[in-house]
Amino acid sequence: MQRRTILKGGAALGFATMMGGKLALAQGLEKVKVGFIYVGPIGDGGWTFQHHQGALAVQEQFGDKVEIVWQENVPEGADAERALTQMALSGCNIIFTTSFGYMDPTNAVAAKFPDVKFEHATGYKREHPNVSTYNARFYEGRAIQGHIAGKMTKSNKIGYIGSFPIPEVIMGINSYFLHARKVNPAVELSVVWAFTWFDPAKEADAAKALIDQGVDVIAAHTDSTAPLAEAAKTGGKVIGFGQASDMAVPEYMPTPRVTSIIDNWAPYYIKRVQALMDGSYAQVDVWEGIPGGEVLIGEITDAVPADVKAEALAMRDAIAAGTYHPFTGPINKQDGSAWLADGATAPDGDLLGMNFYVEGIVGDIPS
Amino acid sequence: MDIGGINPAILIASLMVASVPIMLAAIGELVVEKAGVLNLGVEGMMIIGAICGFVVAVHSGSAVLGFVGGALGGAVLSLVFGLLTQFMLTNQVATGLALTLFGQGLSSMIGQGYNGIKPPATEPLNLGPLADIPVIGTILFRHDWMVYGSILIIAAVWVVLKYTRTGLILRAVGESHDAAHALGYKVVRIRLLAIMFGGAMAGLGGAYVSLVRVPQWTDGITAGAGWIALAIVVFASWRPWRVLIGAYLFGGITVLQLNLQAAGAAIPVEYLSMSPYLITILVLVIMSSGRGKAALNAPAALGQNFHASR
Numbered sequence: 001m002q003r004r005t006i007l008k009g010g011a012a013l014g015f016a017t018m019m020g021g022k023l024a025l026a027q028g029l030e031k032v033k034v035g036f037i038y039v040g041p042i043g044d045g046g047w048t049f050q051h052h053q054g055a056l057a058v059q060e061q062f063g064d065k066v067e068i069v070w071q072e073n074v075p076e077g078a079d080a081e082r083a084l085t086q087m088a089l090s091g092c093n094i095i096f097t098t099s100f101g102y103m104d105p106t107n108a109v110a111a112k113f114p115d116v117k118f119e120h121a122t123g124y125k126r127e128h129p130n131v132s133t134y135n136a137r138f139y140e141g142r143a144i145q146g147h148i149a150g151k152m153t154k155s156n157k158i159g160y161i162g163s164f165p166i167p168e169v170i171m172g173i174n175s176y177f178l179h180a181r182k183v184n185p186a187v188e189l190s191v192v193w194a195f196t197w198f199d200p201a202k203e204a205d206a207a208k209a210l211i212d213q214g215v216d217v218i219a220a221h222t223d224s225t226a227p228l229a230e231a232a233k234t235g236g237k238v239i240g241f242g243q244a245s246d247m248a249v250p251e252y253m254p255t256p257r258v259t260s261i262i263d264n265w266a267p268y269y270i271k272r273v274q275a276l277m278d279g280s281y282a283q284v285d286v287w288e289g290i291p292g293g294e295v296l297i298g299e300i301t302d303a304v305p306a307d308v309k310a311e312a313l314a315m316r317d318a319i320a321a322g323t324y325h326p327f328t329g330p331i332n333k334q335d336g337s338a339w340l341a342d343g344a345t346a347p348d349g350d351l352l353g354m355n356f357y358v359e360g361i362v363g364d365i366p367s
Numbered sequence: 368m369d370i371g372g373i374n375p376a377i378l379i380a381s382l383m384v385a386s387v388p389i390m391l392a393a394i395g396e397l398v399v400e401k402a403g404v405l406n407l408g409v410e411g412m413m414i415i416g417a418i419c420g421f422v423v424a425v426h427s428g429s430a431v432l433g434f435v436g437g438a439l440g441g442a443v444l445s446l447v448f449g450l451l452t453q454f455m456l457t458n459q460v461a462t463g464l465a466l467t468l469f470g471q472g473l474s475s476m477i478g479q480g481y482n483g484i485k486p487p488a489t490e491p492l493n494l495g496p497l498a499d500i501p502v503i504g505t506i507l508f509r510h511d512w513m514v515y516g517s518i519l520i521i522a523a524v525w526v527v528l529k530y531t532r533t534g535l536i537l538r539a540v541g542e543s544h545d546a547a548h549a550l551g552y553k554v555v556r557i558r559l560l561a562i563m564f565g566g567a568m569a570g571l572g573g574a575y576v577s578l579v580r581v582p583q584w585t586d587g588i589t590a591g592a593g594w595i596a597l598a599i600v601v602f603a604s605w606r607p608w609r610v611l612i613g614a615y616l617f618g619g620i621t622v623l624q625l626n627l628q629a630a631g632a633a634i635p636v637e638y639l640s641m642s643p644y645l646i647t648i649l650v651l652v653i654m655s656s657g658r659g660k661a662a663l664n665a666p667a668a669l670g671q672n673f674h675a676s677r
Contacts, residue, residue, distance in 0.1 A: 043475060043586030045482050073587060159629065192628040193636065199590040200581040202621060205385055209625040212377050225483070226581045232485070233582070249483035363631050 028279030054265030076101025137289025146179030260298030372630030386618030395568025407463030410593025411470020416570025441570020
């Protein structure tokens with residue numbers, strides 16, 4: 001008898017909170033609890049570090065009107081669902097999941113929590129109205145790095161450490177190679193797949209394997225600064241780039257880090273939390289790049305000759321102005337079949353589903 | 368000299384370097400398990416060793432002191448495990464797992480402010496004319512002292528376990544703590560010492576990662592190497608020299624597959640990456656079948672707590 005009363009009371013209370021939540025959402029929220037799911041540690045100095053900078057910017061912008069929670073080192077796959085569920089249950093209003101591998105878990109958990117907003121980085125699945133996706137056009141930065149790589153390589157061998165063979169990474173490889181080949185027809189690209197986002201020792205080994213093969217410019221699509229540390233051991237013979245974060249560590253400048261791609265997530269995070277407070281929040285699919293300020297090019301050091309630096313900056317400005325698209329035809333696929341006609345630019349759909357190398361790259365993409 | 372675009376001498380040399388951390392951690396864990404204690408906290412002790420070694424090396428300016436610091440850091444953390452399991456008789460599996468979580472968190476805290484600093488370099492030993500011998504010189508005589516040190520440690524553990532009274536006592540404790548106790552040996556004390564040795568070795572391996580392999584500090588830098596070390600001990604069926612083989616196999620396959628890719632060889636790397644784990648699973652299957660020879664070598668009292676009142 002007593003237990004039933006308690007249950008009733010609980011149900012009523014739950015209902016009231018639910019209604020309260022709904023009501024508040026329509027008008028905008030007074031206080032927002034924001035969750036972040038990270039694939040690596042914040043101290044990786046790269047990808048996750050940069051997302052966390054965005055989280056801190058949200059905190060700074062809104063002060064005590066927001067509460068920030070985060071979880072580091074969440075494995076991609078089934079365990080991510082547990083972490084996400086826990087975060088949703090703990091009262092988060094909006095959760096940012098910051099790695100490609102959280103795509104399915106994000107959608108699965110979003111179905112169970114229709115009142116919580118989910119934002120998935122770098123994915124393309126929006127199966128529920130409360131799932132948005134956001135991404136940055138990293139390939140624009142890769143174009144500039146490719147240009148520098150093509151100009152600066154002495155061995156005509158350039159390298160790329162790939163994480164996983166997903167469109168995101170493949171379009172970076174293609175953009176990097178196309179622009180290196182454009183300025184240096186003799187350039188050859190070696191790709192090494194690390195099959196991890198974060199494993200400093202393995203990333204360093206991958207860089208070493210490339211260096212052993214005579215590669216002298218290394219771009220990495222993994223999250224730590226380890227490839228730069230390995231390049232630094234060669235005493236200036238091998239150069240590399242900051243990835244995801246500026247990685248502008250004095251020790252690595254002017255070489256091996258000659259420039260970087262910086263992911264600037266803060267404006268987007270602030271905008272989304274603001275929308276939630278205003279009540280203007282709506283599902284989106286955002287893909288900004290250099291023009292929108294979501295991708296920044298880090299300082300180009302003096303190790304790069306002045307003329308190359310000027311060309312690189314000109315390319316950045318052209319991309320920012322919208323006058324140059326890194327994937328402008330004619331471009332053939334690896335097998336020689338035509339992809340883009342002369343003057344045509346790549347449609348976003350092609351890029352987001354990119355599963356082929358462009359003509360000139362040797363090797364197969366692992367399936 | 369090149370096979371498929373890869374110089375095998377350089378490959379073997381890189382493999383020897385890549386294997387040092389897991390080899391050290393594994394030989395330490397082997398001694399711990401030989402004493403009948405299962406410490407699953409290797410990953411935690413490694414990463415504590417990595418940050419302690421890094422901090423000491425940066426402040427003292429000496430890589431050698433850094434390694435000492437790493438070993439001490441690992442040993443001190445292992446003492447937490449030792450006190451909990453040997454005196455408070457906590458469950459070893461749970462305590463070991465907790466130790467890993469604790470180590471990761473603590474290392475991240477200690478490491479605040481150490482990102483982006485370069486530690487003092489550990490140069491290869493100058494072995495003079497030996498290093499100039501073709502092929503063999505490249506493979507064997509151009510390493511830093513830790514590479515040789517780790518092999519010496521394996522040899523030392525082998526000698527001690529096999530030929531000395533100390534080794535006999537350690538094994539006795541691991542096979543039957545009750546019998547060892549009845550003979551008057553201090554089971555808890557011996558186990559504590561073994562645990563500390565294991566912690567020191569794991570710490571040394573961790574310090575090698577942050578001081579030589581990837582000379583920098585990054586949160587979570589060991590990235591699961593400790594778990595591989597645990598697998599190697601099983602793979603090696605608790606024999607020191609097989610730890611060396613296991614470490615070269617696990618470390619070697621990683622390096623080999625990366626080099627094959629860099630050289631543009633068309634082989635499916637996924638299968639190669641999988642193979643050491645498949646072999647480990649196979650060893651586990653053979654062991655648990657009961658008829659496998661390897662099963663005889665697992666310490667009989669592994670993972671069992673001891674209390675003198677029993």
